[in-house]
């Protein structure tokens with residue numbers, strides 16, 4: 018009987034090309050997600066979960082509720098469980114060295130998903146898969162300059178303090194506006210990438226500056242959608258009295274463009290699941306990879322929204 022089983026195992030190994038019975042273990046991957054602060058992030062989570070399912074990957078998912086300490090704990094637990102790889106969406110840019118060193122010592126490759134980190138030691142992660150946030154900010158600024166004919170007032174709703182997506186969207190925007198001194202940023206404040214805080218901050222801006230505000234630049238759709246509510250409640254017409262430009266280009270924001278409430282959006286692709294796993298598999302196989310795998314984005318205006326909304330995938 019034993020001999021028969023061994024022969025069967027050998028035959029099977031030959032036919033399947035794998036070495037032994039039961040060796041076809043699924044890849045185990047930990048995903049340290051930031052939270053569920055925005056429609057964009059929910060779309061990203063769905064993309065990663067469904068890609069994992071499709072590829073037969075055993076995914077350990079952790080939602081850190083926007084707290085770095087929770088992400089660090091999640092990574093430590095992934096290391097303890099001996100995962101094959103880690104996807105990290107870093108809520109802020111700094112403070113990752115200790116835990117990433119632990120992953121490195123354990124020989125576990127880490128891929129940064131959707132935001133970057135700042136470190137002197139590039140060997141702590143395999144690569145980052147993100148959009149170019151400086152480019153996004155610059156595109157938004159160019160649109161604002163065009164819309165205001167080179168003169169007017171803007172307020173800025175910033176993303177999470179310390180997040181690469183917020184810092185770089187601000188950098189690109191302000192660098193571009195520096196060339197147009199008659200376009201003034203009245204004030205910038207964080208709305209933490211959420212609709213609720215975006216609305217609150219906009220309410221405060223409206224109290225302070227009223228109709229002096231001509232354009233709102235929001236680092237993501239959710240804060241922009243919150244600002245739209247605040248503008249309406251203050252008795253103004255969003256999209257007309259006060260123009261709104263946001264980043265992400267979710268269906269929700271496209272609908273707001275169709276409705277005339279948002280004037281323009283800069284795209285940021287959240288559908289990163291398939292690419293993340295493809296890249297991680299390459300990393301595990303020891304293939305050399307680009308340090309930054311950049312996602313290409315474009316700007317859409319209100320006039321294009323009705324035609325394109327049906328094509329939007331998130």
Ligand code: GYE
Nearest residue numbers: 055057131132182210237
């Ligand atoms: O734009 C925002 C989210 O990190 C690129 O985070 C991501 C940003 C996205 O909460 O909506």
